[in-house]
Structures are given as C-alpha cells and as structure tokens.
C-alpha cells in the first residue's frame with residue numbers, strides 16, 4: 001500500500017519505518033520545512049519519499065495523521081481533496097507544551113477529528129496510546145499474534161477498520177477492535193486502555209473484563 005504520513009515527527013517516522021520494512025511505500029508530507037521530510041525519507045530507506053500534501057493525497061491509499069493537535073484543522077482543510085482514502089487518526093488532544101486539552105465530555109478525540117474532516121471521511125482511530133519509543137522495540141512481525149502487544153482501533157467504516165487492522169499487524173502488533181469510532185473513548189488519554197508502554201493480549205483481556213468493555217482481538 002502507499003501510505004501518506006502527515007507529520008514526520010517522533011510517531012510518524014517510527015510507523016513509517018515499520019511499514020516500509022513490511023513492504024509498504026511511504027510518502028512523508030506536511031511540515032514547516034521540507035528539510036525534515038527529506039531527511040526522514042532518506043533515513044527510512046528506498047521505499048520512502050516526500051512530497052507536498054496535495055500530491056501525497058493524490059497518490060496515497062491510506063493517510064496517517066501524526067501531527068500536533070493544534071495543527072489538525074490546517075491539515076483537515078487540505079484533506080478536503082482526499083478521495084475516500086482511509087485516514088488514520090493517531091493524535092491526542094494536547095496544547096503546545098504537551099498540556100492536556102480538554103474536549104467536551106460527550107466527545108471522544110476521534111469524533112473531534114472526524115468533525116474537522118469532510119463528511120463521510122473513512123476515519124479510524126489507532127496508534128494514539130502506545131509511546132512511539134516503545135513501538136519499534138516491541139514490534140513482533142515474525143511472532144504469532146497471541147505473543148504480540150495490542151494496538152487498539154475504532155472507526156465507523158468496517159472496511160476501513162479492516163485495512164487499518166492489516167497495517168497494525170504489518171507493524172508487528174495485534175489489532176484490538178473496539179468497533180464504532182465513539183468507542184475510542186476507551187483508549188483516549190486517561191481511559192482504561194491509555195498505557196504508554198506495550199500491552200500484552202493477556203493484560204488487554206484483563207482490562208476488558210474489569211471494564212466490561214467488549215472488543216475483538218483480530219487475527220487471534
């Protein structure tokens with residue numbers, strides 16, 4: 001798949017490398033200066049390139065948003081030209097200085113991002129809790145899914161969830177599917193599944209039982 005990564009920062013470049021290693025084509029885009037995009041593409045390897053956002057959207061099958069929260073409205077304007085690609089929202093509500101930004105109680109972070117995007121956007125929330133520095137060392141693409149750590153996902157489009165589940169697996173993790181987008185409240189900041197370190201299948205089962213929150217391990 002061709003994956004456009006908006007934000008070649010800590011999270012964007014880590015996922016870019018994991019997906020490139022799994023055979024995907026990566027296009028880094030959306031930065032204040034193209035230097036960081038060029039450097040990150042070179043470090044990722046021959047399967048990575050960089051481009052301006054509109055060209056990246058044109059080429060991509062999937063778009064990852066890995067940007068500071070306050071930059072998302074600007075990115076969303078550009079995404080109005082997207083053509084039904086799957087969009088992964090890996091973002092958390094922080095103000096500059098990584099100060100928590102409080103959303104209205106009734107709204108999860110995924111729903112907030114959905115409302116910025118064009119109507120009908122195929123948005124899936126995923127990769128927002130595990131710290132980027134843990135992602136690479138705990139990726140286990142060669143291991144059976146039962147022995148991997150989990151990455152939670154949710155979204156209203158079933159096919160889009162299935163595509164993102166494959167990308168979670170390709171990154172070396174086991175997808176834990178929470179169903180509709182609103183259920184990402186279970187894995188937002190300060191939610192039961194907000195863990196910055198890796199979470200085993202066993203640990204995830206324990207939390208699901210405790211919280212009485214049904215979710216489905218895919219690929220197990």
Ligand SMILES: NC(=O)c1ccc[n+]([C@@H]2O[C@H](COP(=O)([O-])OP(=O)(O)OC[C@H]3O[C@@H](n4cnc5c(N)ncnc54)[C@H](OP(=O)(O)O)[C@@H]3O)[C@@H](O)[C@H]2O)c1
Nearest residue numbers: 007008009010011030031032036066067091092128131132
């Ligand atoms: N880091 C993690 O462990 C982690 C884990 C899970 C989720 N997340 C979420 O992922 C998102 C990205 O986090 P991150 O840690 O990867 O951030 P980061 O390292 O600061 O990277 C942000 C990227 O956004 C780009 N950018 C474009 N326009 C920008 C602007 N106007 N102001 C600032 N940056 C701009 C930056 O490129 P230039 O500097 O070249 O402009 C940079 O590559 C956040 O929403 C965060 O909550 C992060």
